[in-house]
Amino acid sequence: MDKILVVGCSGLVGGRLMELAACRYELFGTYNEHEIQGKNIYKLDATDRKNTFRLVEKIKPDCVVDVHSLTNLDYCETHPEETWHTNVVGSxxxxxxxxxxxxxxxxxxxxYVFDGRKTKKYSEKDKPHPLCYYSKTKAITEYVLxxxxxxxxxxxSSVIYGKGSNSxxxxxxxxxxxxxKKNESVRVVDDQRSCPTFADNLIEFILALYEKDETGLFHVTGKDCINRYDFSCEVANLFGFDRSLISQIRTAELHQTAQRPSSVDMSVDKAEKAAKMQTLGIKEGLSILKKQIGDRI
Ligand SMILES: NC(=O)c1ccc[n+]([C@@H]2O[C@H](COP(=O)([O-])OP(=O)(O)OC[C@H]3O[C@@H](n4cnc5c(N)ncnc54)[C@H](OP(=O)(O)O)[C@@H]3O)[C@@H](O)[C@H]2O)c1
Structure with missing residues (x-):
């Protein structure tokens, strides 16, 4: 059984990975500020080079899945030094x-390494042109690797959603x-399009690509490219909530600090061929999520 170390298992993807892969691998995980308990769980600040090396040496994993990051775009924009250390130096x-x-x-x-100006799907061959600081640190780390x-x-990946076990x-x-659920109204932008990705599907791809010993760059996102408002309506429909609680706004009205690309449609052909799997569309992903959290709604 291969040993996998998940750096950032207190986050959305990391936490779900620990659950989904538990029966297939010997798993180890790390948190930083949000403590989680469990077997083979360690505290690690990845910006601490010595401790990072020490932990990898101690565990001797076959693979490290690095899902650690500062992920709040507006926070990253106003905290560039911390973001650089965490996202670039840490990785x-x-x-x-x-x-x-x-x-x-x-x-x-x-x-978000792309600026969203391309009208066709982005492939792995397209050149990154990030618009905000978070995306820049991701593009730079890709290059460093x-x-x-x-x-x-x-x-x-893109707009990841899922059960969020430890997150x-x-x-x-x-x-x-x-x-x-509380009948509260929400305002959602209708001028940002992306490919929402069901975390469980993403994780199955990560593990399949690892098992096939693939290397290099892959896009793994949901199949459908949709704007945030329409996506929200799909959620309301599927979960049986009142759609009229959702109103449309434009990105400019939010006055967000970090600039987001307006439309990023990702080609997943390369990953699907390599992993011999299909990425899920919105309805498929949300339906599975509904079954998983049904009793909590
Ligand atoms: N969520 C999305 O929509 C999305 C879309 C595209 C790509 N991604 C990428 O996918 C990855 C996983 O995203 P996510 O949504 O699961 O992230 P998340 O829920 O925000 O979790 C981030 C994780 O990083 C850890 N972390 C932060 N600073 C750290 C440090 N200095 N040292 C070690 N660990 C640290 C956090 O630990 P503590 O909480 O314990 O501090 C947490 O476990 C990230 O690389 C993200 O950039 C996410």
């Missing part, structure tokens, strides 16, 4: 520890459900 530390101790490194990146000569996989940060869909 480089983990990647170099992997290189040093001979294990595979898997990095989670974002569709190619320079480090470490056995690695970079996976770009301190509520993902968009769970936030929306919690509002609609």
């Amino acid at each position: 480089r530390n983990i990647a170099e520890a992997c290189k040093n101790f001979g294990c595979k490194y898997i990095f989670l990146s974002t569709d 190619t320079m480090l000569d470490v056995d690695h996989l970079t996976i770009r 301190a940060r509520v993902n968009f869909v769970l936030w929306l459900i919690s509002k609609l």
Whole structure:
């Protein structure tokens, strides 16, 4: 049984990965500020190079899945130094520890490395042009990995939603459900399009690509490209909430600090071929989520 270390298992993707992969791998995980309890769980600040190397040396994993990051775009924009250390220096530390101790490194990146000006789907061959600081740190880390000569996989994903087992940060869909459930109205932008990704599907892809010993860059997102308002209406329909609680607004009305791309449609052909799996559309992902959290609605 391969050993996998998940850096950032107190987050959305990391927490779900620990649950879904538990029967197939010997799992180890780390948290930083949001303590979680459990077997093989360690505290790690990835910006601490010594401790990062020490932990990888101690565990000797076959693979490290790096899902650690500062992910709040507006916070990143106003805290560039902290964001640089966490997102770039932290990931480089983990990647170099992997290189040093001979294990595979898997990095989670974002569709926001693109500016959204392309009218067709973005492929892995398209050149990044990030608009905000968070996305810049992700694009830079992608580049650093190619320079480090470490056995690695970079996976770009988009607007991830799911059960969020340990996650301190509520993902968009769970936030929306919690509002609609209380009959609270919400305002959602209709001029940002992306490919919402069901966390469980993303994780199955990560594991399949790892098992097939793939390397390099892959896009793994949901199949449908949709604007945030229409996506919210799909959530309301599927979960049986009142759709009229959702109103449309424009991005400019939100006065967000970090600039977001207006439309990023991702081609997932490369990942689907390599993993021999299909990415899920919105209705499929949300239906599975509904079954998983049905009793909590
Ligand atoms: N969520 C999305 O929509 C989305 C879309 C595209 C790409 N991604 C990428 O996918 C990955 C996972 O995203 P997510 O939504 O699961 O993130 P998340 O829920 O915000 O979790 C982030 C994780 O990073 C950890 N972390 C933060 N600073 C750290 C540090 N200095 N050292 C070690 N760990 C640290 C956090 O630990 P503590 O909470 O314990 O501090 C937490 O476990 C990230 O790389 C993100 O950029 C996410």
